[in-house]
Amino acid sequence: MSRQGPKKKGPVAFLFLGETLLIPHLYPIVEALAADGDVAIDLWVATSVHETLLTRWSEGLTGVRIRRVPGFRRIADAGEGQNPPLPPKIPTLLRLLPHLLRARAAVCAEQTSLWLPRLLPLRTPFVKTSHGVGSMSARDDPRRRAAAVMMVPSERERATYLERGFDPARVVATGYVKASFRQRSMTNLPFAEPRPTILYAPHWQRHRSSWWAWGADTVRRIAQDGRWNLIFAPHQRLAEGAPEVRAVMDEVRGLPNVHCDMDGFAMVDGSYTAAADLYLGDTSSQVIEFLQRPRPCVFLNAGGVEWRGDPSYAQWTCGEVVNDVGDLLPMLARAPAVHDSFAAIQARFAGDSLGDTRGSAPARAARVIRDLLDKRA
Template structure:
């Protein structure tokens, strides 16, 4: 099953990419599928864009055009002075909105920087604004009232659909198509090895200061693995944790001894931290509120969750992932939790499988990317008839 429809029209579709590299895998495979029959551009800022271009090549997306559009000269100057790697999105969109509004039939966002286009669209409400998720909906951030600004919503599974419906966030044109990130990463096997047979634990704290385990327990977690020899540890936090304007922490907080320990691997933001290499390689997951755990349990495996803030989470859907393993309040409980994690895993396996089925729609004979591209073309055929 491919992306072909009865459509005789060809649409110009622009994908806005102004974010960190972890957004790429959430749109690139659908962009590639669309480019087989449509005119697809990725609209971004001037840079090397090594991962973006490599991903396009791996997926045979030769028909995709990468358009590097500058922000204003003044904003570019101040960005350089302040050491910003990314342009400020609002200023970039303001600078390029006339071109975008005039050129494209549809524009895709993986985040919520669409307001300037929404306000200034043509009387016929074009281009259409399409919303992609940039991960598995888990915490409240994914359930943003701005969802209703979009003309079309790509939905990855039944849980997301039902939550949007119950919360009044479901627009007039949602399409449940599955998790395209998995298609984007199939082109190349990705993993990581310590070169020994010890079990591998992944510690993946989030950056949100109110929810992350790093501030209160992070160094204690690293100390535990430093002082034992049974496990290997991959410390790969959310990309934002050690960004000053996001998580607010500095890499200098991590003592050098942890980098020198052979059974500890630290990665604060390389490609492997976002391309599922560590998720595929780990035998156990230790985390807090990162939705990456949903990708980890696609193949059911033991999980442990840190709740140092002693949050009351039992009836909060934002903590649904904490049903997948034991929840502990302190790194002091880590040794006992790891000892029990594999032995007690049978009671969590069924829960994990059920959550994965709810999270990710699948269908025999087609990929999520093919279904997503087909749904977009079908929507545009009706909306722009």
């Protein structure tokens, strides 16, 4: 499960305690930090699903070991990375605390872990890396101020934190780490015919999502129309507030032009954003990953928001916006024809949001962690 060589620094604790969607934002940093073999790295995993994936990928990485958190859950899984039920995070963190106190640094991609440095006077510095990026990111969450270092993708994103009074030395633009994630699980989509493919990815929070007002209707209209293949892959957490989403999936799952996924690793590892020809969504940051390679986009304004000029909806400048669900299919049909008028906007928006996507972001993130270890030494 691990290979131990000479270690001069660490251990550094990477916290894989949340949904599988966090893994691609953390694991490329693990690979970069392990490259020189001089840092001890502990990958703390909450379930056997996480353990199986990380064990497979980290074979051969020097100094990396997989460790089970107190309350570790064993899940029946075929090794495909289906999103598992998780142990409660706060009790898990409290039981993990004695181990984290012995770490030289802890790295996380979610806010929940930051309750520890937020509430307790810990000597172990926490490094927070972004998972996703977008105009609606919860930048004002007070837990973020507890991180010793916040790693963000771009200088534009960094500026949003400096405007809120964050210490410039503690907010570092690294580039978009997930762009370097290599372990994609799906390269060929399972459709009967090679039609243009739409990715519909509604957000999981009601106030930000198109699902509750238009979602089921949207899926049915596209599926029944027959001009497109549809990947219906909402945020993993949508079913928490909208359990009916699984019934809609069951309704259309057998159609030859529909592929549904709510728990699979392909929906979080970049497989679908890479494969789709057209993005359909609301406020999910997945669109920015999709726009690493500019392509047609259509956005659903199911809440009738007055969005123009509102920086929270900046991504809606990257495509046409549907204000009446009756206009959905005509807008999807013309999206490729009007794409030229949005392509430059998309490229600029993605570049400003994601920063460097050419593969050097994990090395920059690893350098941030190494600098922190050097300061502590």
